[in-house]
Amino acid sequence: PTLMLVPTAWLTPSKCLWPTTLAHSMVIALLSLSWLKNTMETGWSALNPFMATDPLSTPLLVLTCWLLPLMILASQNHTATEPINRQRMYISLLTSLQIFLILAFGATEVIMFYVMFEATLIPTLIIITRWGNQTERLNAGIYFLFYTLAGSLPLLVALLLLQDHTGTLSLFTLPFSHPLHLSSNADKLWWAGCLLAFLVKMPLYGVHLWLPKAHVEAPVAGSMVL
Numbered sequence: 001p002t003l004m005l006v007p008t009a010w011l012t013p014s015k016c017l018w019p020t021t022l023a024h025s026m027v028i029a030l031l032s033l034s035w036l037k038n039t040m041e042t043g044w045s046a047l048n049p050f051m052a053t054d055p056l057s058t059p060l061l062v063l064t065c066w067l068l069p070l071m072i073l074a075s076q077n078h079t080a081t082e083p084i085n086r087q088r089m090y091i092s093l094l095t096s097l098q099i100f101l102i103l104a105f106g107a108t109e110v111i112m113f114y115v116m117f118e119a120t121l122i123p124t125l126i127i128i129t130r131w132g133n134q135t136e137r138l139n140a141g142i143y144f145l146f147y148t149l150a151g152s153l154p155l156l157v158a159l160l161l162l163q164d165h166t167g168t169l170s171l172f173t174l175p176f177s178h179p180l181h182l183s184s185n186a187d188k189l190w191w192a193g194c195l196l197a198f199l200v201k202m203p204l205y206g207v208h209l210w211l212p213k214a215h216v217e218a219p220v221a222g223s224m225v226l
Contacts, residue, residue: 001028002065002099009091014084018076021091025069032065044108044172051106064101068094071221078219079131090131093123097225110159110169117197118152121145124225132217140213147210151200154193161190 005024012020035045035058044052053061071094079087097120104116121144129141163169166177180187200207215223 001031002095002102005068005095005098006092009088009095017084017087017091018072022069022072025072029065029069032062035061047106050108050112051103052108053106057105060105061102064098064105067224068098071224074220074224078221090127093127094221097123108171110162110171110174114152114156114159118149120225121148124222127222127225128214128218131219131222133219134217136213137217140210140217143210144214147200147203147207148197151207152197155197158190158193 001024005021005028008024009017009021035053044054046052072091075090075094079090082090100116100119100123104113104120107113107116125141125145128144129137132140159169162180165180166174168174168177180190182188182191200210203211211226214226218226
Protein backbone atom coordinates (compact mmCIF):
# COMPACT_ATOMS: atom_id res chain seq x y z
CA PRO A 1 0.00 0.00 0.00
CA THR A 2 2.87 2.40 0.68
CA LEU A 3 4.22 1.98 -2.86
CA MET A 4 0.81 2.98 -4.23
CA LEU A 5 1.14 6.35 -2.50
CA VAL A 6 3.57 7.52 -5.19
CA PRO A 7 1.09 7.16 -8.10
CA THR A 8 -1.59 8.57 -5.78
CA ALA A 9 0.52 11.70 -5.32
CA TRP A 10 1.06 12.17 -9.07
CA LEU A 11 -2.34 11.12 -10.46
CA THR A 12 -4.67 12.81 -7.96
CA PRO A 13 -6.19 16.15 -9.12
CA SER A 14 -4.49 19.12 -7.51
CA LYS A 15 -7.56 20.14 -5.49
CA CYS A 16 -7.73 16.74 -3.79
CA LEU A 17 -3.98 16.10 -3.48
CA TRP A 18 -3.47 16.65 0.26
CA PRO A 19 -6.76 15.11 1.52
CA THR A 20 -6.32 12.02 -0.71
CA THR A 21 -2.70 11.36 0.26
CA LEU A 22 -3.53 11.98 3.92
CA ALA A 23 -6.41 9.48 3.77
CA HIS A 24 -4.23 6.93 1.96
CA SER A 25 -1.39 7.27 4.48
CA MET A 26 -3.86 7.05 7.38
CA VAL A 27 -5.21 3.76 6.01
CA ILE A 28 -1.62 2.42 5.90
CA ALA A 29 -1.07 3.58 9.49
CA LEU A 30 -4.23 1.82 10.66
CA LEU A 31 -3.29 -1.37 8.81
CA SER A 32 0.12 -1.32 10.49
CA LEU A 33 -1.53 -1.82 13.88
CA SER A 34 -2.25 -5.42 12.83
CA TRP A 35 1.49 -6.13 13.26
CA LEU A 36 1.19 -5.53 16.99
CA LYS A 37 -1.04 -8.55 17.55
CA ASN A 38 1.40 -10.84 15.76
CA THR A 39 4.34 -10.19 18.05
CA MET A 40 5.60 -13.17 20.00
CA GLU A 41 7.65 -13.28 23.17
CA THR A 42 10.40 -15.03 21.21
CA GLY A 43 11.07 -15.53 17.54
CA TRP A 44 9.95 -13.80 14.39
CA SER A 45 6.76 -13.31 12.40
CA ALA A 46 7.73 -13.60 8.74
CA LEU A 47 6.15 -11.16 6.28
CA ASN A 48 7.99 -12.45 3.17
CA PRO A 49 11.36 -14.17 2.43
CA PHE A 50 13.30 -10.94 3.02
CA MET A 51 11.33 -9.23 5.79
CA ALA A 52 10.02 -10.17 9.21
CA THR A 53 8.90 -8.58 12.45
CA ASP A 54 9.96 -9.24 16.01
CA PRO A 55 9.13 -7.54 19.34
CA LEU A 56 11.88 -4.95 18.74
CA SER A 57 11.13 -4.02 15.12
CA THR A 58 7.31 -4.03 15.29
CA PRO A 59 6.90 -0.81 17.36
CA LEU A 60 9.44 0.93 15.10
CA LEU A 61 7.53 -0.18 11.99
CA VAL A 62 4.22 1.04 13.43
CA LEU A 63 5.82 4.37 14.43
CA THR A 64 7.18 4.74 10.87
CA CYS A 65 3.73 4.17 9.37
CA TRP A 66 2.12 6.72 11.71
CA LEU A 67 4.83 9.28 10.99
CA LEU A 68 3.79 9.82 7.36
CA PRO A 69 0.21 11.11 7.93
CA LEU A 70 1.56 13.38 10.70
CA MET A 71 4.21 14.76 8.33
CA ILE A 72 1.59 15.36 5.63
CA LEU A 73 -0.59 17.21 8.14
CA ALA A 74 2.35 19.32 9.29
CA SER A 75 3.47 20.18 5.74
CA GLN A 76 0.17 21.15 4.14
CA ASN A 77 0.33 24.88 4.96
CA HIS A 78 4.11 25.04 4.56
CA THR A 79 3.95 23.99 0.88
CA ALA A 80 0.53 25.43 -0.07
CA THR A 81 1.97 28.35 -2.04
CA GLU A 82 4.36 26.22 -4.09
CA PRO A 83 3.76 24.88 -7.64
CA ILE A 84 1.71 21.69 -7.70
CA ASN A 85 4.56 19.57 -9.09
CA ARG A 86 6.81 20.57 -6.19
CA GLN A 87 4.04 19.57 -3.80
CA ARG A 88 3.73 16.20 -5.54
CA MET A 89 7.51 15.72 -5.38
CA TYR A 90 7.52 16.62 -1.68
CA ILE A 91 4.88 13.97 -0.92
CA SER A 92 6.77 11.43 -3.06
CA LEU A 93 9.96 12.06 -1.06
CA LEU A 94 8.10 11.60 2.24
CA THR A 95 6.64 8.37 0.86
CA SER A 96 10.05 7.10 -0.25
CA LEU A 97 11.36 7.82 3.25
CA GLN A 98 8.62 5.65 4.71
CA ILE A 99 9.38 2.85 2.22
CA PHE A 100 13.10 2.87 3.05
CA LEU A 101 12.42 2.93 6.80
CA ILE A 102 9.98 0.01 6.58
CA LEU A 103 12.52 -1.99 4.57
CA ALA A 104 15.26 -1.10 7.09
CA PHE A 105 13.31 -2.04 10.22
CA GLY A 106 11.83 -5.19 8.68
CA ALA A 107 15.01 -6.50 7.03
CA THR A 108 16.28 -9.96 7.95
CA GLU A 109 19.64 -9.50 6.18
CA VAL A 110 22.05 -7.08 7.84
CA ILE A 111 23.40 -5.78 4.50
CA MET A 112 19.82 -5.05 3.37
CA PHE A 113 19.31 -3.16 6.62
CA TYR A 114 22.51 -1.18 5.99
CA VAL A 115 21.56 -0.26 2.41
CA MET A 116 18.05 0.89 3.40
CA PHE A 117 19.39 2.66 6.49
CA GLU A 118 21.70 4.68 4.23
CA ALA A 119 19.09 5.13 1.49
CA THR A 120 17.05 7.30 3.87
CA LEU A 121 19.87 9.86 3.48
CA ILE A 122 18.83 10.72 -0.08
CA PRO A 123 15.20 11.88 0.41
CA THR A 124 16.09 13.51 3.75
CA LEU A 125 18.93 15.43 2.10
CA ILE A 126 16.69 16.61 -0.75
CA ILE A 127 13.97 17.70 1.71
CA ILE A 128 16.51 19.72 3.75
CA THR A 129 18.22 21.36 0.76
CA ARG A 130 15.13 22.04 -1.39
CA TRP A 131 12.52 22.85 1.22
CA GLY A 132 14.71 24.23 4.00
CA ASN A 133 13.92 27.52 5.69
CA GLN A 134 17.04 29.64 5.09
CA THR A 135 20.06 30.01 2.83
CA GLU A 136 22.18 27.92 5.23
CA ARG A 137 20.23 24.81 4.23
CA LEU A 138 22.87 23.72 1.67
CA ASN A 139 25.56 23.91 4.33
CA ALA A 140 23.32 21.93 6.71
CA GLY A 141 22.75 19.28 4.03
CA ILE A 142 26.50 18.89 3.46
CA TYR A 143 27.12 18.52 7.20
CA PHE A 144 24.32 15.94 7.44
CA LEU A 145 25.60 13.96 4.45
CA PHE A 146 29.28 13.79 5.34
CA TYR A 147 28.89 13.18 9.07
CA THR A 148 26.47 10.32 8.42
CA LEU A 149 28.52 8.80 5.60
CA ALA A 150 31.77 9.06 7.53
CA GLY A 151 30.15 7.26 10.46
CA SER A 152 28.49 4.55 8.38
CA LEU A 153 31.41 3.43 6.20
CA PRO A 154 33.18 1.71 9.17
CA LEU A 155 29.88 -0.15 9.75
CA LEU A 156 29.97 -1.46 6.17
CA VAL A 157 33.56 -2.67 6.64
CA ALA A 158 32.57 -4.29 9.96
CA LEU A 159 29.64 -6.09 8.31
CA LEU A 160 31.83 -7.41 5.48
CA LEU A 161 34.33 -8.70 8.08
CA LEU A 162 31.46 -10.36 9.95
CA GLN A 163 30.31 -12.02 6.72
CA ASP A 164 33.83 -13.29 6.13
CA HIS A 165 34.09 -14.64 9.71
CA THR A 166 30.67 -16.26 10.12
CA GLY A 167 29.65 -16.94 6.51
CA THR A 168 26.21 -15.38 6.98
CA LEU A 169 24.56 -12.04 7.64
CA SER A 170 21.03 -13.36 8.10
CA LEU A 171 19.51 -12.38 11.43
CA PHE A 172 17.90 -15.84 11.56
CA THR A 173 21.23 -17.71 11.51
CA LEU A 174 23.70 -15.20 13.03
CA PRO A 175 22.75 -16.10 16.65
CA PHE A 176 23.81 -19.70 15.97
CA SER A 177 27.11 -18.88 14.23
CA HIS A 178 30.57 -18.93 15.77
CA PRO A 179 30.77 -15.78 17.96
CA LEU A 180 33.55 -13.22 17.97
CA HIS A 181 35.37 -13.14 21.33
CA LEU A 182 36.46 -9.47 21.13
CA SER A 183 39.78 -10.39 22.70
CA SER A 184 42.20 -8.60 20.35
CA ASN A 185 42.47 -4.90 19.55
CA ALA A 186 41.29 -5.61 15.99
CA ASP A 187 38.10 -7.17 17.38
CA LYS A 188 37.53 -4.11 19.54
CA LEU A 189 37.98 -1.87 16.48
CA TRP A 190 35.39 -4.03 14.70
CA TRP A 191 32.94 -3.47 17.57
CA ALA A 192 33.59 0.29 17.49
CA GLY A 193 32.94 0.27 13.73
CA CYS A 194 29.60 -1.44 14.33
CA LEU A 195 28.59 1.22 16.86
CA LEU A 196 29.88 4.37 15.19
CA ALA A 197 27.13 4.77 12.55
CA PHE A 198 24.43 4.65 15.22
CA LEU A 199 26.33 6.95 17.61
CA VAL A 200 26.53 9.58 14.85
CA LYS A 201 22.79 9.24 14.23
CA MET A 202 21.89 9.50 17.94
CA PRO A 203 24.01 11.78 17.97
CA LEU A 204 26.87 11.29 20.42
CA TYR A 205 28.57 14.46 21.71
CA GLY A 206 31.49 15.26 19.44
CA VAL A 207 29.82 13.92 16.27
CA HIS A 208 26.61 15.88 16.79
CA LEU A 209 27.40 19.09 14.90
CA TRP A 210 25.25 18.09 11.91
CA LEU A 211 22.08 17.87 14.01
CA PRO A 212 21.56 21.51 15.13
CA LYS A 213 22.15 22.71 11.56
CA ALA A 214 19.86 20.09 10.02
CA HIS A 215 17.07 20.66 12.54
CA VAL A 216 17.17 24.44 12.18
CA GLU A 217 17.20 24.43 8.38
CA ALA A 218 14.85 21.48 7.71
CA PRO A 219 11.10 21.96 7.23
CA VAL A 220 8.75 20.57 9.91
CA ALA A 221 8.49 17.16 8.22
CA GLY A 222 12.29 16.94 7.94
CA SER A 223 12.67 17.58 11.66
CA MET A 224 10.05 14.94 12.42
CA VAL A 225 12.01 12.37 10.40
CA LEU A 226 15.30 13.31 12.05
